[in-house]
Amino acid sequence: MDYKPTTNSSWVWRRICRVKQEMLPGYANGPWEVQGKEFSTAGCYEWLKGSKPKVPWARLIWNAWVVPKHQFLGWLFARGALRTNDKLVQYGMDIDDHCYLCAQATEGEDHLFFECAFSKRVGVQAVVVWGAMYHIWQERNRCRIDGAITRPGKCSEQIIEEVKARIRGRDFQHMTKAEINWLSQKNLYVMVA
Template sequence: MVSWEKVCSPKEEGGLGIKDSLSWNIAAIRKLVWWIYYSPDRLWVKWVYQIYLKGADWQEYHPSGDVSWGWKSICRVKNRLVSGYQNGQWVLDSKGYTVGSGYELVRQKFQAVQWNQWVWNGWCLPRHQFIGWLIARENLQLKVKLCQLGIAADDDCLLCSNASETHVHLFQECTYGRRVFSEINNRCNMSIPMSNHMQWVGNGQVSRLQKAVLLCIVMAAYYHIWMQRNKARVEGCILRPELTINQIRREVQARITARLLPEKDKRDLDWLRSVKLYL
């Protein structure tokens, strides 16, 4: 499983880019605190000074027990995000405090990853992207992990039974996966290595369109290898690699047809036709 903090981190940091509702709520409430400090002419702020503060210093104010829950929430957030201020000024945004800059300060940060632009390539299908994201994070529920949890009796690879089912084995060393990528190399006239597929394509000396299409193919291959692994576990049988390759080709071809513009470079179109991905 991926922790909620990592799921809510930006894609550049290996997350899904989902907003953490708790951190966003704190940042949004802090906007009300900002108004009390710096917008005394607002009608709501005047009401706060009249009803709650009653001449007290806002910096030193502590709510009594008989005030509303909402006002207590505002007071609890008052001293949060103080690290974003210098000499009373909000330094993370020249326009003053914003909810977005406050959220960036309060959320948990993670180290940037290199693979995000490869996984979230716009040519890939969303379901392929999601499985690719789990693979990049090494968070698939493989048999090594299931065996450690006592769910699986052994950790043998379900596709070849030649080694422990790890991320490296399943997508780089397994005979089934190697046959799939070998056929991809043959059909695309490429030499994608069995290790670091996405990195090789992402850094490859090919045109922008070819890079996007190859990433789409690699992500589709990851997805279908994972689906065959699940099919082996549930049904006890798998498709031949040739049939898996045909499934990958059909999905990639449909995606290319949906996204490709007619004014693309002729050399790219000729390459797509040569690998039978464009009609």
């Protein structure tokens, strides 16, 4: 339990060891003793998670309007958890941190989704924001692996069709002031009916 990874250990192993350190207080006197309960994955998750305030972006992402695969990417973005090149370099990976889509700047979340010439041509508005982010991320990965980029117009068409298909048959849900404020802080343009 006292093991510490060396500085030349892989970032994955260092992360696993960090989780072990976070869980140590639950084993303070031998077996798992959190809230007088036996160990369970769900109980451990709840204990590690702790009580957190509700985030203003939750309903913007986790609602019936947004396509599920777009929700997941939106959730990663809202948490700042996308593994963009700038973060991979910070984790110690030996890669070029440039943007695969424009090769003009360091690839970070703000650049990739809001500043990159490619993302500006795709367009970002209302519910489409999560779809645009999803497809920009897919194009970034396709470019990284295959070295090819889909034209932005085709990317926009795919987003519009997916969002239209999702919205058909759904009732409009009004956004709260906190949700609108969160989107404004991210410089996202929101159309509220």
